[in-house]
Amino acid sequence: QHGSTNDSHRNDDEFINGLLPPGFDQKSCLSRYQLNLYRKPSPYIPSSPLLSKLRRYEALHRRCGPNSPSFRRALAGLTSPTNSTSLPEDCKYAVVLTRDGLGNRILAIISAFFYALMSDRVFLIDRGNALDDLFCEPFLGSSWILPSDFPLRREFGSFRQSFPGSFGNILRNGMLKKTIEDSPASYLYLHLSHDASDYDKLFYCDRQQNLLKKVPWMIMETNNYLVPGIFLGSFFREELNKLFPAKDTVFHHLGRYLFHPTNGVWGLISRSYKPYLARAKEMLGIQIRNFGSESGSFQDQMNQLLACTQKKKLLPDVEQSSPEKSNSTASQTVKVVLVTSLSSEYSETLKEMYWEHGGVDGEVVAVYQPSHEGIQSSNKKMHNRKALAEMYLLSLSDVLVTSDWSTFGYVAQGLAGVKPWMLYKAEDKVFPPLNQWLKYRTRNETGDWPCRRAVSMEPCLHVPPVCDCDEMKRRDGGNELPFVTHCEDASWGLKLV
Ligand code: GDP
Known part of the structure; x- marks a missing residue:
């Protein structure tokens, strides 16, 4: 079995x-x-308050979710707001609009779910084509998909940073309190994507959260992991301390709770796992993301990867003596390396290297890469299935090497519960030109180039709030709380530790 x-x-x-x-x-x-x-048991145990919270959330979702009488009443309140005041309804909603690649979308979904959980809202996804047929329903007896006839769907196209009726723009005009309290808005659009304004980001402030409690429908668009920002406010602090005594496990627990690949994706996962990965005593996952010229040439990236795996002793050095002389009959362990990338070059190079030579300790290295899609095509169903399958396969790794900045890698590390070794993005500002890596390596043996260990397995919020909540003065969220710090790959970003 x-x-x-x-x-x-x-x-x-x-x-x-x-x-x-x-x-x-x-x-x-x-x-x-x-x-x-396929997974080893997680060393991180969810708290019992978190388990009770999830069970209560499931009951709320069943009671208020699509197809329930409460849902129909809440929809009626949306089309004719007077209904909502005459019929006090305790169901409130957070609808998430996702965007960009699959990693970004997964971060958006988990952020909206986290927010809904904390603010007692029912969370729904506008699935669109990009998320078609990837995930099973997580809530028994209900659905997390926004129905296709949702009345506001026509407006979705105009929801962007500049949308005059957005939370941030209303706030900028000093109208938020009036809009919410005097003539209750039935919905508000919150723009929390990479280009969110300082006003949009006042979403993370207590005063605004207090007002938002009164809005029945929140429509939020993001491509980011909002959780560290939500932790900055004191609004949910007391409960968060109980739910997550270990703050750096939010993605790990909620990701494993929420996401379950559909059978089509499961087929891809198990047809990779059984023949190629199951035998591994130890599995190293390597995720190489190429961000064009910012990532350097193939040779630079390959050198960087090899320098990282060798310096951090993640892969054995190769046996240089001729095969006849090497003691290849000694007890041999097999280390499996799973490589994911849009390009096949990295794994081809590794495979050839460890085929031509054994590892110095008699270790045999088997390299496997499931797909090499060439270019990102997030509108194609099979392409997205493969991307999801590969995130899950990476999440079975004991040790991970990931690329800076990549939400694809963030998802894998969070699901895995592993702090990855992160490969610097090739910018001269960060480290010397890659063709000097050998020289640099000997000069700076103790330095953290060309990769360093992540401080936690949590994803990074790339667009943190930078203004304080009262006077819009600069703030540094990375210096406010012991468990919110700057990200190793985006110095301005924030992550939980
Ligand atoms: P990010 O751009 O690295 O933050 O990650 P995203 O997942 O948001 O977007 C990148 C997209 O490119 C993925 O969703 C895939 O569609 C594709 N992609 C990038 N790297 C890989 C890979 O290693 N394997 C596969 N199958 N697809 C990839």
């Missing part, structure tokens, strides 16, 4: 320490209760 041939992988806890509720039909979503067979 078990997909793994290695007993140390065996993990019989299909409910992940109580994170997942029982009762779902197993066949319609195989990954939900089977991923545990």
Whole structure:
């Protein structure tokens, strides 16, 4: 039955320490209760307040979610706002509009879910084509998908940073209190993507959160991980301390709770896992993201990768003696390296290197790359399936090497529960030209070039609030709380530790 041939992988806890509720039909979503067979048990245990909170959320979602009488009443309030005052309804909603690549979208979804959980809202996704057929429903007896006939859908096209009726723009005009309190708005649009303004980012402030409580429908667009910003306010602080005694486990727990690849994606995962990965005593996952010229040439990136895996002892040095002389019959362990990238060059180079030579300690290195899609095509179904499958395969790694700035890598590390080794983005500002890497390496043996260990497994919020909540003066969110710090790959960004 078990997909793994290695007993140390065996993990019989299909409910992940109580994170997942029982009762779902197993066949319609195989990954939900089977991923545990490929994963080692997580060392991070969700708190019992978090488990109770999730169970209460599931009940709320069933009561207020699509197809419920409450949902229909809430929709009526949206089209004719007077209804909402005559019929006091305790169902409030947070609808998330996602954008960009799959990693960005996953961060958006988890952010909106986190916010909904904390603010007692029901969270719904405008799925669009990019998220079609990737994830199973996470809530028993209901749906997390915004119905296609949602009345505001026509407006979605005009929702952007400059939309006059957005939370940030209303606030800028000094009209937020009036809009919410005097003539209750039935919905508000919050723009929280990479180009969010300082006013949009007052979303993270207590006073605004207090006002937002009164808005029945919040429509939020983002491509970022908003959680560190939400932790900055004191609004949810007391409860957050109980739910997450270890602050750096938010993505890990909520990601494993919420995301369950559909059977189509599960097929890709298990057809990679069984033949190529199951035998690994140890698996190293390498995610190489190429951001064009900012990432340097192929050779630069390859040199950087090899320097990282060798300096940090993630891969063995190669045996230089001729094969006849090397002691290849010594007890051999197999290390499996899973490479994900849009290009096949990195894994081809590694594969050839470890085929031509053994590792110095008699270690055999097997290299596997599931796909090499060439270019990002986020509107194609199979392309997105492969991307999701690869994030999940990476998340089975014991050790990870990821690329700076990449939300694809953030998702894998969070699901895995692993602090990755992060490869610097090739900018001269950050480290010397890559063709001098050898020279640099000997000069600075203790330095953290060409990769360093992430301070936590959490994703980075790339667009943090930079103004204080009262006077719009500069603030540095990375210096306010012991558990919110600057990101290693984006010095202005914020992450939980
Ligand atoms: P980011 O741009 O690195 O932050 O990550 P995103 O996931 O948001 O966007 C990159 C997109 O490019 C992915 O969603 C995939 O569509 C594609 N992509 C990038 N790297 C890989 C990879 O290693 N494997 C696959 N299958 N797709 C990738």
